[in-house]
Amino acid sequence: MAPSPANRLDLDYRAVPARRVATRIVDVHAHVHNVPSVAALFAAAEAYGISKIVSMTPLDEVAAMRSDYRERLNFIAIPRWRRMANSAAFQKQWLADLEAFRTLGARRMKFWMAPPMRGQYGLTLHDPFFQPLIQEGLRLGYDFMVHVGDPSEWFAPGGRYADGQIFGTKHEQYPQLEHLLDTVAPRNVIAAHMGGSCEEPAFLQNLLDRHDNLFLDSSATKWVVRAIARQPEAVRAFMIRNQDRILFGSDLVVSADYDFEHYASRYWTHLMLWETAYRGESPIADPDAEDPPRLAGVDLPAAVLRKFYDTNAARLGL
Ligand SMILES: [Zn+2]
Numbered sequence: 001m002a003p004s005p006a007n008r009l010d011l012d013y014r015a016v017p018a019r020r021v022a023t024r025i026v027d028v029h030a031h032v033h034n035v036p037s038v039a040a041l042f043a044a045a046e047a048y049g050i051s052k053i054v055s056m057t058p059l060d061e062v063a064a065m066r067s068d069y070r071e072r073l074n075f076i077a078i079p080r081w082r083r084m085a086n087s088a089a090f091q092k093q094w095l096a097d098l099e100a101f102r103t104l105g106a107r108r109m110k111f112w113m114a115p116p117m118r119g120q121y122g123l124t125l126h127d128p129f130f131q132p133l134i135q136e137g138l139r140l141g142y143d144f145m146v147h148v149g150d151p152s153e154w155f156a157p158g159g160r161y162a163d164g165q166i167f168g169t170k171h172e173q174y175p176q177l178e179h180l181l182d183t184v185a186p187r188n189v190i191a192a193h194m195g196g197s198c199e200e201p202a203f204l205q206n207l208l209d210r211h212d213n214l215f216l217d218s219s220a221t222k223w224v225v226r227a228i229a230r231q232p233e234a235v236r237a238f239m240i241r242n243q244d245r246i247l248f249g250s251d252l253v254v255s256a257d258y259d260f261e262h263y264a265s266r267y268w269t270h271l272m273l274w275e276t277a278y279r280g281e282s283p284i285a286d287p288d289a290e291d292p293p294r295l296a297g298v299d300l301p302a303a304v305l306r307k308f309y310d311t312n313a314a315r316l317g318l
Contacts, residue, residue, distance in 0.1 A: 005285035006265035013264035026313040029219035029249030044263035077101035077109040115167035125176035149196025198227035201238035219249030229294040236298035
């Protein structure tokens with residue numbers, strides 16, 4: 001039988017490796033949907049000691065998710081992406097949804113600003129389209145999350161964003177993040193997926209040093225795993241230096257196609273990545289990685305792990 005893309009090493013994900021620290025673990029970045037396999041996500045979370053998941057759940061699924069998993073879920077306000085359009089009608093719906101999400105307890109709102117937002121809709125956070133949304137977010141008391149950038153491989157020749165005229169270069173994605181940071185300060189902004197530049201810790205350091213209200217989450221397992229495998233020492237030093245600014249996240253997406261094995265594979269891999277000095281193959285298939293995909297743990301000190309898993313999230317109200 002061909003190995004599963006979530007378990008190419010045929011591991012037993014129910015045999016959870018020992019945790020290095022006894023602490024609450026908050027997953028600040030996931031996409032929980034109201035499908036039957038959501039129970040398998042929570043089973044994996046429980047097995048791996050994740051006590052709270054902060055989710056980007058569509059508004060019309062929030063009530064059901066809240067009634068089943070109230071203690072274990074927080075929500076981040078998102079728009080109705082499937083109907084995304086650069087239009088007044090979409091903006092108006094988004095504004096209304098911000099208010100509804102706030103009533104349901106959301107304290108943070110998300111802007112997904114990956115290159116297709118520019119390439120397909122002609123939008124960056126500099127666009128007037130976003131001004132009422134940012135202002136309404138501030139009025140309602142929201143903090144922010146942003147997805148900016150995407151893996152560097154995707155901007156390279158042959159990659160999906162190779163046409164810089166349409167999508168901009170990777171570094172050209174960032175002025176919009178700095179614009180948001182300046183506009184909403186002192187409210188905080190979590191830049192998802194290691195700020196979109198796990199490949200370039202020095203570039204991220206420069207942003208962090210210039211913006212006190214910038215935080216990062218560690219989500220996007222394949223992307224972060226392959227970037228760290230190329231320079232584990234540099235990322236370890238970066239994580240320690242910025243130990244008050246980086247939060248744990250998985251970017252798990254709940255889908256009818258996934259099972260316990262899939263969800264657990266991400267939590268297993270993150271455990272090995274942050275808590276151990278593992279050197280070897282990654283259990284998760286990754287078409288953007290070297291073949292075979294490698295995994296290098298950065299073996300963070302216990303005090304850093306406690307901040308990463310728990311106290312930084314608590315400080316940001318998560
Ligand atoms: Zn995500």
